[in-house]
Amino acid sequence: MAKINQNYLKLPGSYLFSEIARRVKEYTTQNPNAQVIKLGIGDVTKPLPGKVIEELHKATDEMGKAETFRGYGPEQGYEFLIEKVIEFDYMSRGITLGTDEVFISDGSKSDTGNFQEIFGIDNTIAVTDPVYPVYVDTNVMAGRSGTLGDGKWSNIVYLPCTAENNFQPELPEKKVDIIYLCYPNNPTGMTLTKDQLKMWVDYARENQAVILYDAAYEAYITQEDVPHSIYEIEGAKDVAIEFRSFSKNAGFTGTRCAFTVVPKTVMGYDENNKPVSLNKLWNRRQTTKFNGTPYIIQKGAAAVYTKEGQEQIKAIIDYYMTNAAIIREGLIETGLTVFGGINAPYIWLKTPAGMDSWQFFDKLLKEVNIVGTPGVGFGPCGQGYFRLTAFGSRENTEKAIERIKTQLKI
């Protein structure tokens, strides 16, 4: 008899986006002429940069010729891409890494989801609240979560991030072993300064803990004191893994390419408390379960680091960040309290008049025909907040904010 992994049965259905779709459908069925604008999109909308397309075509042609055809590549990625990553993303900020400390992959969702596999089941994990759901759900699947009650798992430590603490998580009272941090943050759009991040690095060093640092939105940082990499913090190379992706900076959400940095100095501990390099374990995991990102795709990703590539991705990020400024400033003018939108394509607003996240969702849909994402969908501390994104078109973003300014009753 094939017994299932019972942990999968603990997972609630992914209610958030299906419930949003259901409410939008109900509304548009009753109001067929409504021009609904979606500012809830968590996906890029601009096409791939021209230089990336050019390299994808070239690499595709290489695959059609015997002399340049490539089969299985290195599971860890091709050196031509790893070297560019190190040079542009790390050396430029004074961080040195070996080529065997960077692992190219097909996405940060899979890497942030899979990385927990190399840790024991008895670790206590900590996540911010609100949070990107992948970190939590993959630990539930693995059996690290305990039971669910009031939107929280009994064995997971939640670090509240609200307006009251300016979205800066405080150190946990209970000792934790693995800490997921995502900065710039999805969904709040907020960041940590170097000093604030250092507090976490110091905590991890003191407690032999590991930080899993998701920097998928690094390219959106505009302010000086915001670290682009956790390795800008002294001592982080002993305790932190960093996840980066080409999804949000270069439009690779459908093309799929990312990388994970696992410095050889980051340790986990065996049953005798002897240190074991996580780099070695992750390499073993990847070479066993992953056969590499396609050559063609890695060639496309390498084009991001050319002069034209850099200019082209900057133009796309500027476009989204101009949308973010339009949303942010428009909402402030309306009298709403807003966060984020300065170093991230997300605007996190406090729902007015004590409304809960879903009440505000309905109000926005019905009064101004705009769809966003209820904050409570990202965790209990998201209650009373609401996420809008800057990934829409300029035209729709402007139209949406004009409607909010002139027609929303708050």
Ligand SMILES: *Cc1c(COP(=O)(O)O)cnc(C)c1O
């Ligand atoms: C979009 C996003 C990613 C990137 O995921 P990919 O699988 O590389 O597309 C990672 N983390 C967060 C928090 C995200 O929002």
